[in-house]
Amino acid sequence: ITCKLAIIGAGPSGLLLGQLLQQAGIDNVILEKKSAEYVQGRIRAGVLEQGTVDLLREAGVGHRIDMEGIVHEGLELVFDSSRDRIDLKRLTGDGSVMIYGQTEVTRDLMEARRASGGASFYEAEHVQLHDVTGVQPYVTFTHEGQPFRLACEYIAGCDGYHGMSRHCIPKEILTEYERVYPFNWLGLLSDTPPVHHELVYVNHERGFALCSQRSASRSRYYLQVPLTDRLDDWPDSRFWDELKRRLPQSLAERLIIGASLEKSITPLRSYVAEPMQYGKLFLVGDAAHIVPPTGAKGLNLAASDVCTLYRILKKAYHENRVDLIGRYSDIALRRVWKATRFSWFMTSLLHTSVTPDHAAFERKMQRAEFDYYMNSAAGLKSIAENYIGLPYDLVE
Numbered sequence: 001i002t003c004k005l006a007i008i009g010a011g012p013s014g015l016l017l018g019q020l021l022q023q024a025g026i027d028n029v030i031l032e033k034k035s036a037e038y039v040q041g042r043i044r045a046g047v048l049e050q051g052t053v054d055l056l057r058e059a060g061v062g063h064r065i066d067m068e069g070i071v072h073e074g075l076e077l078v079f080d081s082s083r084d085r086i087d088l089k090r091l092t093g094d095g096s097v098m099i100y101g102q103t104e105v106t107r108d109l110m111e112a113r114r115a116s117g118g119a120s121f122y123e124a125e126h127v128q129l130h131d132v133t134g135v136q137p138y139v140t141f142t143h144e145g146q147p148f149r150l151a152c153e154y155i156a157g158c159d160g161y162h163g164m165s166r167h168c169i170p171k172e173i174l175t176e177y178e179r180v181y182p183f184n185w186l187g188l189l190s191d192t193p194p195v196h197h198e199l200v201y202v203n204h205e206r207g208f209a210l211c212s213q214r215s216a217s218r219s220r221y222y223l224q225v226p227l228t229d230r231l232d233d234w235p236d237s238r239f240w241d242e243l244k245r246r247l248p249q250s251l252a253e254r255l256i257i258g259a260s261l262e263k264s265i266t267p268l269r270s271y272v273a274e275p276m277q278y279g280k281l282f283l284v285g286d287a288a289h290i291v292p293p294t295g296a297k298g299l300n301l302a303a304s305d306v307c308t309l310y311r312i313l314k315k316a317y318h319e320n321r322v323d324l325i326g327r328y329s330d331i332a333l334r335r336v337w338k339a340t341r342f343s344w345f346m347t348s349l350l351h352t353s354v355t356p357d358h359a360a361f362e363r364k365m366q367r368a369e370f371d372y373y374m375n376s377a378a379g380l381k382s383i384a385e386n387y388i389g390l391p392y393d394l395v396e
């Protein structure tokens with residue numbers, strides 16, 4: 001088989017890049033390790049920036065988002081029990097975010113892929129990249145027991161944090177920056193109406209809590225939990241009791257509980273790999289960087305990487321701007337580091353310290369930071385403009 005671009009991974013990054021390029025007449029093949037059902041079933045992000053929604057529209061998959069997505073013009077931050085609203089719309093001059101689950105984004109993109117006739121191999125095994133710095137790179141893999149060789153001009157590593165693409169960059173060229181946070185998130189999905197019409201991020205002395213949602217009848221809640229806790233430690237009843245204790249009374253008394261549809265534990269990590277390209281290989285999304293989920297940036301950052309690479313490849317193929325190829329990493333990393341900063345800032349502001357030596361001092365710092373940000377026009381604006389998503393860098 002041959003194609004212009006080989007895409008490794010059919011998460012949101014790979015599917016969106018594939019769809020945009022397919023529309024631009026740049027043919028591509030997607031190789032995914034897992035089954036389509038498995039990829040579709042993973043419950044992850046829920047907040048889309050305007051730039052992400054615009055890009056999905058550009059890819060021709062904006063229809064269902066525009067019908068079913070919920071526009072949020074604000075969010076709440078809570079310290080102990082005092083609630084402060086961040087008015088995204090007013091502070092950013094008409095900005096907002098969209099509530100629409102990653103599962104739905106993936107479903108829409110998978111459908112568009114089928115309709116476009118683009119080739120995808122799910123349950124592809126032993127995917128290996130070859131000659132990524134050569135004239136003609138290629139990818140080998142096994143599918144249904146058959147060996148394949150895919151010749152291509154470029155390769156997009158969209159295979160997430162645990163993928164193999166990043167490991168094709170030699171150690172002496174790749175620099176990794178990492179911070180692992182000393183707590184996890186426990187998430188619960190339920191068919192219950194959200195406790196509040198907007199998202200609520202809570203710093204409580206018992207730990208962080210987040211009230212999110214997928215629709216008017218489906219809620220997503222998260223709790224900060226110790227690294228040592230397992231899912232078995234958290235039957236639904238314990239989750240709801242703990243969430244109630246961390247919410248201000250005005251919210252706790254309105255909380256409607258119900259059976260969980262899904263519960264999962266997520267580690268929190270900041271990680272950036274530099275550079276995001278090597279020869280003909282580009283790293284996109286989680287394959288190149290991980291942010292802790294607190295700022296809702298993971299999926300959105302994947303989308304902005306996709307946008308940058310898409311615009312570069314389109315200009316390279318349609319306007320012969322091959323000079324742009326070498327600029328992908330620099331352009332993408334500027335925005336990556338800003339989102340990494342914001343996610344780290346939100347994580348530090350909202351989680352309780354687990355190091356007893358510093359806990360009392362850190363809590364004072366958090367309170368001072370809260371007081372400052374919530375009572376400063378500049379502070380509020382800074383949180384608002386980062387939350388709705390910083391502008392995309394131009395490719396020209």
Ligand code: FAD
Pocket residue numbers: 008009010011012013014031032033034039043044045046047102124127158159160161162163164265266284285286287293296297298299300302
């Ligand atoms: P992925 O979605 O990870 O997709 C990569 C794909 O590559 C996968 O389908 C994988 O199976 C495939 N793959 C891996 N290795 C290979 C291989 N060798 N060959 C072929 N295919 C391969 N973000 C938020 O904004 N909010 C959240 O609440 C949130 N929660 C999260 C919870 C969890 C448990 C995780 C893991 C992530 C969460 N994220 C969240 C982050 C967000 O989901 C990711 O940023 C987003 O999925 C990135 O998309 P991606 O396509 O780059 O990577």
Ligand code: DHB
Pocket residue numbers: 044045046047199212213220293294295296297
């Ligand atoms: C969700 C996840 C986040 O990390 C976040 O900041 C907001 C919402 C969610 O899954 O709904």
